[in-house]
Amino acid sequence: MKTIAVIGLGRFGFYVAKSLSRLDVKVIAVDNDEKKVQEISEFIDDAYIIDSINKQALEEVGIYNLDTVIVSIGENIEASILTVMALKDLNNKTIIAKAINSTHGEILSKIGAYKVVYPEKIAGRMLVKKLVDTITVEEIDISNSIKMIKLFANEKFINKKIFQIENEFKNLKIVSYKSSGNWFINIDSTYEIKKDDLLVFICEVKYVKDFLLSVK
DSSP states (O other): OEEEEEEOOSHHHHHHHHHHHTSSEEEEEEESOHHHHHHHTTTOSEEEEOOTTOHHHHHHTTOSSOSEEEEOOOSOHHHHHHHHHHHHHTTOOEEEEEOSSHHHHHHHHHTTOSEEEOHHHHHHHHHHHHHHOSSOEEEEESSSSEEEEEEEOOTTTTTOBHHHHHHHSTTEEEEEEEETTEEEOSOOTTOBOOTTOEEEEEEEGGGHHHHHHHHO
């Protein structure tokens, strides 16, 4: 079974860790905030309170020699940078790191982050696209083989129930949706999709192209 570590359990990290836990993936989730670790422990067995800049602590909880580690540390840029450096020293291969601005992102890339993501920029681009497109798609790499897809419902989804969509697209799973300004992560399979709902799917990369072609 593939193991993916998520470091930092703010809104972005918590969402990613919980979504991954629904797949055939072992998730190691860590944060230095006891409350956040307790919250994710409802969904993940391997959740730990550690200081992620401490190489020994990372190694003790199993975050070494991993194919994929996601660093989702918020405003503490120094901790984010030192964490990525520690992960590289522990021979973790693909490090995906959250950045809060372009300078932060450039530093993360230079010290070894394979991919840098900007959640706030993604949210802003999606809002703009929503105003001009009939269907908006955002793809987020979770690992080399897993992607998250966000899209606004079009006629392919409107008035269909979630279980009907998942039966139609068997290789994808809806892990969250936003309706009337509210996010829902406890999925009701009988919920009927409405116009302007935002749907979040997770799937293997090999299925993304065919899925997007079929819904445009």
